[in-house]
């Protein structure tokens with residue numbers, strides 16, 4: 001709740017877009033709390049923060065948890081923040097119990113999970129996992145043309161640690177479900193089996209600027225009208241891949257974005273997801289041809305840039321069992337489930353045994369200021385995280 005005051009919005013959400021000064025404030029607070037809990041802090045070159053509680057064997061690979069402190073522009077208090085705070089609670093509980101673990105315990109704040117500023121998501125965890133080139137990531141620019149590297153420098157979080165300088169025995173991430181299933185099933189915990197794949201694009205539609213008052217309608221090459229037709233067409237496509245396909249156009253930049261100039265160019269995002277890789281590929285082919293068809297009919301050009309192509313992820317059976325066992329240890333009811341959302345855990349799963357723990361959120365609402373989770377459910381999630389990590393770290 002104290003963290004949620006940083007970037008708090010009027011309707012009870014947060015605006016903590018990655019690598020802004022508000023994100024810096026959250027990072028500083030997390031580091032302060034982690035140091036108070038006796039952790040050492042390391043920052044790597046993409047700005048990931050590693051708070052480490054020493055184990056009895058300094059050479060042992062760490063048992064790691066974490067998530068992200070950055071949020072959507074109008075996001076909720078819990079998406080990401082819960083997982084980082086649950087990790088901090090694990091460390092505090094171990095300290096209170098004066099418990100020793102063989103393996104070091106680490107909590108991570110991954111840079112720019114949301115991708116709300118630099119287009120791509122899971123940037124910090126993706127670079128750490130070797131799935132995204134560091135220098136390419138540092139060169140990503142936001143809508144104002146600022147590079148990720150310059151933003152990191154601005155907030156003082158361009159760290160010295162090289163990528164992959166941490167060996168991981170296992171990674172667990174606690175997160176709100178961001179969907180309605182646990183609440184509907186009246187269950188406090190989800191043991192996550194994996195996450196669906198996603199393919200995200202930036203689409204540039206080019207027409208011709210013109211005078212809104214003088215150019216006859218039939219002579220126009222209006223990039224925004226074309227983009228609107230493309231959006232309707234690809235949205236209709238999702239229904240042909242029912243029930244799992246989801247397609248979203250969430251970010252639109254109109255140029256020159258002036259009332260009385262016909263838009264000559266639009267850059268928009270496409271976020272497409274499905275649990276099956278072959279279907280994702282088919283959706284991509286269908287979307288690109290649907291957009292090309294509109295462009296040809298309207299005398300426009302269209303260009304697709306793939307920002308993310310993430311295959312469906314299956315988490316590690318031993319980590320999934322550690323979560324299930326932690327629930328059974330305290331008679332906590334749970335269900336196995338898949339994640340519709342992407343998470344940093346989906347990247348870390350490619351380099352270390354990984355599992356996730358879901359807790360319910362009210363009405364399944366997320367990426368919305370009204371996002372809410374109860375103290376009881378978040379405490380249960382932190383308890384299961386502690387027991388799963390403790391079993392693994394001993």
Ligand code: HGY
Nearest residue numbers: 113114121340341342
């Ligand atoms: O987009 C996602 O799935 C994540 O919540 N950022």
Ligand code: MN
Nearest residue numbers: 079080113343
């Ligand atoms: Mn998240």
Ligand code: MN
Nearest residue numbers: 072079114367
């Ligand atoms: Mn999110």
